[in-house]
Amino acid sequence: MKKLIGLFLFALVLSIGMASLSYAAGDMAAPSTQTVNGDLLKIDGEFYVVKEMSGKETRLHVDKTTTLDSSINVGEKVEAQATEKNHAVSIRHVQPKK
Template structure:
């Protein structure tokens, strides 16, 4: 009986430890994914996030062109910071439907 209790306690500690490791990456808890429709019908901008100015984000693409996109509460977004590689799904009017980190 004593052996079983010690074994269960050990398992509980292992489970607690693995939860701590998972919580160590704050970026892993929220990942934005575009819908199939977005993937098929929206333009994409891929590059480095250069600037965040309120609802407007500036992305520098691989050709060196800086694109200004609009985000708001309806935009599905990963947690991104200046310097991250990102991919934005953008409408013809320049509104971003999904903004995600591009690894």
């Protein structure tokens, strides 16, 4: 009888532990992104500076995880997806409207 109660308690503790781990994993959502549209003012190492139509300049951090269009040059119109902390998720060239 003691073995049965011990086994039951062990299973209960194990299942509670697993439930808390799965709950914690569910809370890790992807970071929200913002869209930044404008002219690429400069490329300074790992940072791209984009001037939006409103005049606001946004400094975006670029690294190996950032998806870049083939050739983006200073002065071109770009659209960037960035996290709240201004890490660029992707930057692509945008054709100017005619």
